[in-house]
Amino acid sequence: MTYHPKSDFMRVMIERGFLADCTDYQGLDEALIQGVVPAYIGFDATAKSLHVGSLIQIMMLRWLQKTGHKPITLMGGGTTKVGDPSFRADERPLLTNAQIDANIEGIKQVFAKYVSYDDTPTGALMLNNAEWLDGLNYLDFLRDIGRHFSVNRMLSFESVKSRLDREQSLSFLEFNYMILQAYDFLELNRRYGCLLQMGGSDQWGNIVNGIDLTRRVLDHEIYGLTSPLLTTSDGKKMGKTADGAVWLNAEMRSPYEFWQFWRNTTDADVGRFLKLYTEIDVAECDRLGALAGSEINEAKIVLANAVTTLCHGAEAAAAAEATAREVFEKGGVGDDLPTLTLSEGDVADGISIVQLLVQSGLAGSGKEAKRLIADNGAKMNDAPLTSASLVLQAADLAEPIKLSAGKKRHALVTLG
Template sequence: MEALDKRAASETLTAYIGFDATATSLHAGSLIQIMMLYWFQQTGHRPIALMGGGTTKVGDPTGKDAQRKLLTDDDINNNLAGIRKSFAPFLSFGDGPTDAIMVNNDDWLSQLKYVDFLRDYGIHFTINRMLTFDSVKLRLERESPMTFLEFNYILMQAYDYLELNQRYGCVLQMGGSDQWGNIVNGVELCRRVMALKKKDAYDKAKLSQNLTGTDFPVAETEEMINLDESEVFGLTTPLLTTASGKKMGKTEGGAVWLNADQLSPYDYWQYWRNTEDADVGRMLRLFTVLPLDEVARLESLDGAEINDAKKILATEVTALLHGRAAAEEASETARRTFEEGASTGNLPTYEISSDALAAGLAIYTPFRETGLIGSNGEGRRHIKAGALKVNGTALTEERELTGADAVDGVIKLSIGKKKHALVRLV
């Protein structure tokens, strides 16, 4: 850490984080990595967002008990197009010394000649060592099959680091702590290949001296090929969970997507508004750009006042992703809905004709379609708990929605006090 800090204080560094194309958007669970790239650029360095177009074809075995579903090239390209949108609000791309770069590892991985790749780089990896990595060891301990295809992922990710080092002078790979083994492999591969290149240069210079009789600074050159560990680095962050142990970026309704076409700014705002009390200070530090003295003030609030801090958290996080106007609109929608009880048009909405509603609408259908529940069974559990509400009144049994439930052409749906949606007549 001291060596990395020293270099970062004295020169412009290049660092990368890789993102495989397994969906059309990143979700809030990836936000800590995006913020690492954001702050890296804000403090005068150059970030690389590496798109895993090539590694997605193999599938990262980390944390999985079974092989990931293999995607087609069209699926991967479609996902890549969506994921690129997730970075635009956070990073400034361009050709300047600190402008961000976005590259696709398929550009080099798909061009590799397999036998040449194994001869050149496979010699730097031992099966003994690879079997000790959690991504492999845990799968074997659970007696879950691990394909040779997945086993190659470790080599491919390590090669990514080497390629980025040689192309862009990248000296730092960052990621979540579950990627530690893969990152260490990349660091070691870079060091070993650099050492071989320096030794090759040394041997050629020594040969030239022997042939020409010129002086050759042997001591200086030998020191040059003793590669310092500080030349390339790996840095990981703990995997984030909430105070209650839940995984970041997941809700009962599904993933908290970053792209607006998959999750509205209002729903994104609401996710952060529902942050647990004990997490407010930590989330403000990690996911907003508020001054730290303001963060300290907000996290010191208690009682009902902590809700004010949660609203600020939600607005600031949403503003970074969707812009200040969208964040303020989401905040105002929440205020009107929860504080004034107004039915607005910015909540998740299920539209239905008057005739269809008159015939009766199954109660769980709009709750499912607006994302308030994931299944009918979940809806039944909410009814039993008194949490499923129509126009603010808790349901005590299953029933259909009808035109009699509409107030000015709208029916308000709720789960508890914080999750809301609308049924609108069209």
């Protein structure tokens, strides 16, 4: 990136690694200098919580507000009824209106931790595209909006092309999605003066459509900015683990487990994640990310604490760190975790992992324990257990071990 920005927001986006592409760097930069820029990101309400995969977008909205601009969090109450086909192999299951409304309520709780919704010029807006999509007249929409879209061009978009190339069905319902998203940008510009849409780089085609449509219908100049689609250094999709998504709502993923997810970051990702997911100074992020050996573990704790503080509060972050240090570093018992204490005699001939899952209360029977392992639902020290025939010796229990069943049930096993 050779562009040297004048505005604080663009400088932050470039320095911290948020920027993948922009429709007009200079034009957007000038707009950001001239006054408050309202900008939006859309979130479809397909679950009761967003997960870590959406956190890069949430942080972009947070930085937007911190640098003097107006974030708009657009809930897809209307578009969720259609389903975004982008880079999916199959059609999304359709949700009822009640399910969509319940999901929006759950998602709202997350945003309030990252941006301030108030009546100031930079106060965030929470909007729902059902506001303008639910009342659309189909024939009017086709005549006024549909005529601006070329089917030839829509078929060339990678998100559509990839489905067609694999000869997978793409319903007309889903095909309409990109028109509806483009229409969102037009309506946000018309109703709220929104000048910028942001999103992951998989949304580039949809964003460009919205800019073209708004130029044609309103003759207004607006902008698009995308962030990289983030994968971890080992190629995994950000926010997904062996036991499912890392949700941002505490009732779906406990603050302790959320903290542990960040504490377990791969060494190579620490510096990059500090820049993207915390507000720590860039130079300090680089310094922490360059640490080696055991020192990098302290950098991971800084990362886990900072991200957990933003999402769940400083108290939850401190409690998670205290439990983790107690369990893994001091060899003691974490306040949050039930403990199974074994005697030397119990493990004299070794003890099977199946017995430990049963005795610690994580499985009701040996059969259930084996099924848990077979279904990838059991972990030891946060690493998936792959074999039900594993036998642990006394030496393996020199340090307490943590056993997990699913996302929320954990126990410690220690030698007394």
